[in-house]
Amino acid sequence: xxxxxxxxxxxxxxxxxxxxxxxxxxxxxxxxxxxxxxxxxxxxxxxxxxxxxxxxxxxxxxxxxxxxxxxxxxxxxxxxxxxxxxxxxxxxxxxxxxxxxxxxxxxxxxxxxxxxxxxxxxxxxxxxxxxxxxxxxxxxxxxxxxxxxxxxxxxxxxxxxxxxxxxxxxxxxxxxxxxxxxxxxxxxxxxxxxxxxxxxxxxxxxxxxxxxxxxxxxxxxxxxxxxxxxxxxxxxxxxxxxxxxxxxxxxxxxxxxxxxxxxxxxxxxxxxxxxxxxxxxxxxxxxxxxxxxxxxxxxxxxxxxxxxxxxxxxxxxxxxxxxxxxxxxxxxxxxxxxxxxxxxxxxxxxxxxxxxxxxxxxxxxxxxxxxxxxxxxxxxxxxxxxxxxxxxxxxxxxx
Numbered sequence: 001x002x003x004x005x006x007x008x009x010x011x012x013x014x015x016x017x018x019x020x021x022x023x024x025x026x027x028x029x030x031x032x033x034x035x036x037x038x039x040x041x042x043x044x045x046x047x048x049x050x051x052x053x054x055x056x057x058x059x060x061x062x063x064x065x066x067x068x069x070x071x072x073x074x075x076x077x078x079x080x081x082x083x084x085x086x087x088x089x090x091x092x093x094x095x096x097x098x099x100x101x102x103x104x105x106x107x108x109x110x111x112x113x114x115x116x117x118x119x120x121x122x123x124x125x126x127x128x129x130x131x132x133x134x135x136x137x138x139x140x141x142x143x144x145x146x147x148x149x150x151x152x153x154x155x156x157x158x159x160x161x162x163x164x165x166x167x168x169x170x171x172x173x174x175x176x177x178x179x180x181x182x183x184x185x186x187x188x189x190x191x192x193x194x195x196x197x198x199x200x201x202x203x204x205x206x207x208x209x210x211x212x213x214x215x216x217x218x219x220x221x222x223x224x225x226x227x228x229x230x231x232x233x234x235x236x237x238x239x240x241x242x243x244x245x246x247x248x249x250x251x252x253x254x255x256x257x258x259x260x261x262x263x264x265x266x267x268x269x270x271x272x273x274x275x276x277x278x279x280x281x282x283x284x285x286x287x288x289x290x291x292x293x294x295x296x297x298x299x300x301x302x303x304x305x306x307x308x309x310x311x312x313x314x315x316x317x318x319x320x321x322x323x324x325x326x327x328x329x330x331x332x333x334x335x336x337x338x339x340x341x342x343x344x345x346x347x348x349x350x351x352x353x354x355x356x357x358x359x360x361x362x363x364x365x366x367x368x369x370x371x372x373x374x375x376x377x378x379x380x381x382x383x384x385x386x387x388x389x390x391x392x393x394x395x396x397x398x399x
Contacts, residue, residue, distance in 0.1 A: 002074055002193055004207040010070050011154055011191065017066065018127050018189075021059040022120040025051060029116045041108035048100045048119045056091045056123060060130040064089050067134035071194055075147075078196035082145060088137040090129040096122050125188070132192040139194050148195040150205045155249045160218075160240035162190050163252075164229040167218055169202040169211035170195040208254055217252060217295065224294075224384075224392045243394070246320050246351060251295035260288050263301040263319055270302065283326040284317060287355040287386065294392055296322070303346075314346035321350025331361040337374040344378050355386040364388055371395050 028051055036043070064087035071085040103118035139149040148170035153162055195205045202212040221243050222228055227236035248258035262268045271281040281300075288298040299319040307313050316323040323346060325339040336354065343352045356367040364387045371383055375397045382396045 001204055002206045006074070006077075007152070007191075007193070007206045010066075013066055014063070014128070014131055014191070015189075017059065017063055018124045021055065021123050021127050024055060025123045026116055026120050029119055033112050033116075041104040044107045044115065045100050045104035048103070048115075049097050052096055052100070052119060052123055052126070053093060056096070056126045057089065059123070059127050060089045060091045061087070063127045063130040064134040067131045068138070071135055071138050074194055075196055080145065080147075080196045082142050082147075085134070085138045086141070088130065088134040090133040091126045092129075096126065128189060132190075135192040135194055139192075146196070149192050150195060150211070152191050152193050152206050152209050153253060154189050154191060155253055158190065158244075159188075160229045160237045160244060161231065162188060163214070163218055163244065166190065166209075167211050167215035170205055171201065210255075213255055214253070217255065220294070221247075225394045226396070239394070242350075246297065246322060247295045248297040258292050258295065258297055260285060260292065261299045263299055267300055267302050271300065283328070284324050286358075287324050287326045287353065288318075290355065290357060290386060290390060291322075291353065291392075293390070296320075298322075314342075316343075316346055316349045321348055323349045323352045324355065325352060326355045327362070327367075328356075328358045329361065330359065333370040333373060336367070336370040337377060340371075340374045340378050340380060340383065344380060352380070352383040353386055353392075354383055357386050357388050357390060359388075368393070368395060372397050 029048060032047055032051075033039070033044070039047075068085035068087050072082075075082050075085075099122045100119060103115050103122075106112075106118065107115035136149055139147045150170040151162070151166045151168070153166050158166075193205055195203065202210075204210050218229070218240075221240055225239050225243050227233075227239045229237050229240050244252060248256075250256035251258055262271075270277065272278050284300070288296075288300075291298055297318070297320050300317060301315065301319045303315045303317050305313050305315060318324065323343040325343065327335065327339065330336065339354065340352060343349055354367070354371055356362050356364070359367070362370070364385070367387075368385055371385055372395055375381065375383060375395070381398075382394055385393045385395055387393060
């Protein structure tokens with residue numbers, strides 16, 4: 001097993017290399033744009049391609065060297081005697097050119113910063129691919145010695161598809177497995193890591209990352225969203241990713257149950273300044289505790305601010321955009337509709353949670369119907385229903 005200390009050190013070194021490469025691309029492009037204010041999109045595209053081509057080989061070479069050294073160190077730590085790891089530079093000039101052809105469209109529309117960011121993303125992807133492909137190439141070479149590989153998320157840019165692949169654990173290098181495990185989206189920072197000797201499919205190759213337990217958490221999110229993650233249905237993957245982003249990283253990656261937090265002390269004080277606030281917040285906290293058990297991050301923020309025009313603007317209850325609606329006594333659709341209407345008038349709401357878990361007047365089925373009709377009435381596409389058994393269900397409707 002790779003120690004958490006060793007994995008984190010490798011991740012930091014990898015990130016530093018990526019940051020160095022992207023910073024150089026960004027600085028060079030911004031300097032060129034400043035010196036060529038009248039440049040066409042075609043000229044900007046050509047310069048960016050030449051710039052990335054020139055830098056990617058060197059940085060990808062450094063990345064593959066770093067990965068090969070990591071592979072050798074972990075092989076030695078496991079007691080296996082293998083040949084020195086080879087390097088694999090995975091820069092794809094054609095892919096890079098295609099991405100920058102698209103990005104040049106941003107430049108042509110006056111979005112120079114978007115163009116620069118896209119170029120940095122292409123550069124970062126090239127460096128990361130060389131890291132991961134080097135591990136995979138060596139694992140394939142040493143498969144007869146029992147070497148496997150696994151994908152491990154780092155918690156920075158992990159989508160649902162990445163996470164699903166990571167839950168597969170240590171796999172052999174079949175053509176299908178290697179093909180899927182080698183797929184990465186732009187900004188993907190998952191790591192491919194080697195497993196030596198007696199490692200089996202769901203073994204803990206990296207300390208703290210337990211694929212089988214992570215698979216159970218992913219399965220729970222799939223159940224509540226009604227979406228199955230795979231390599232073809234990207235709309236379903238996006239829905240699961242959105243739900244993942246509402247979760248606490250400690251729960252999602254390591255199964256640690258989060259706790260209620262506050263953005264700052266002023267929020268805590270405001271929530272207890274009078275009887276009405278205290279009673280309302282007590283209900284919110286009961287719902288938040290249920291969400292904690294399901295892995296949701298619950299950081300209460302100030303849900304009202306004053307804008308530049310001096311008007312009060314409503315914000316969601318939680319810092320991740322969740323608006324909590326605790327419905328413990330309502331009996332009618334109108335009550336549900338009012339809650340959703342109020343949420344619609346708040347700025348920055350990413351999800352609405354309707355909690356009927358302690359409501360004796362509404363069955364889950366009746367509450368589901370009320371939520372569906374209320375969403376249609378107010379032009380919203382989805383809301384979560386927290387049911388009587390403590391489970392969550394994402395209710396989706398067509399606008």
